[in-house]
Amino acid sequence: AVVSTQVREFQTFQHYFKQINLRMLRNLCSKRSMSSFMDKFDSYFLGQDPVKDGHSKLLAKPQFIYNIETHDIRPGRMTQFLQNAKDTLPLVHESPDIPTKLYGQFVVKYGQTDRVFTIWKHTGSYPSLDETATLLKSHKAYQEYELSQVELVRRRNQQLCYEFSFWPEKTQ
Numbered sequence: 001a002v003v004s005t006q007v008r009e010f011q012t013f014q015h016y017f018k019q020i021n022l023r024m025l026r027n028l029c030s031k032r033s034m035s036s037f038m039d040k041f042d043s044y045f046l047g048q049d050p051v052k053d054g055h056s057k058l059l060a061k062p063q064f065i066y067n068i069e070t071h072d073i074r075p076g077r078m079t080q081f082l083q084n085a086k087d088t089l090p091l092v093h094e095s096p097d098i099p100t101k102l103y104g105q106f107v108v109k110y111g112q113t114d115r116v117f118t119i120w121k122h123t124g125s126y127p128s129l130d131e132t133a134t135l136l137k138s139h140k141a142y143q144e145y146e147l148s149q150v151e152l153v154r155r156r157n158q159q160l161c162y163e164f165s166f167w168p169e170k171t172q
Helices: 002-029 031-046 055-059 078-094 125-137 140-152
Strands: 060-073 100-107 115-123 153-164
Touching: 060 078, 060 125, 078 100, 078 115, 078 140, 115 125, 125 140, 140 153
Parallel strands: none
Antiparallel strands: 060 115, 060 153, 100 115
């Protein structure tokens, strides 16, 4: 009877030991624990708090926003579109009142042809976008440019993005 009691106690001990080990193993391998560990690691070594800051926010420079405009030009109208852009966009770029600068304009030669990308760099984050939109509504040359695009462009699209910290600086 003493031996069976000791065996039963050993089996009970073994059962609890397995339960404790399983809980520890689950905690070590759970996503939450690993995520918590990585968050502490990142905040200690990188000085960032990934729980509060999204991945793109950790890599972004929020003082600049880029507006990437995509224009799909009607066939045979590319020359006229580029001439209008050449006449008007530098006026907006050089205007001291408008808080945006023309960062570049690119014509697609291979693949999705008859496509032009125009990139604007806004200083001052989202409030500068609103200010730019308001000022461009009263900019006569830009309004004429917008009206001329109606017959030249099939489709337009805009994307806003922050400048990422790993992007190289533009050289002249």
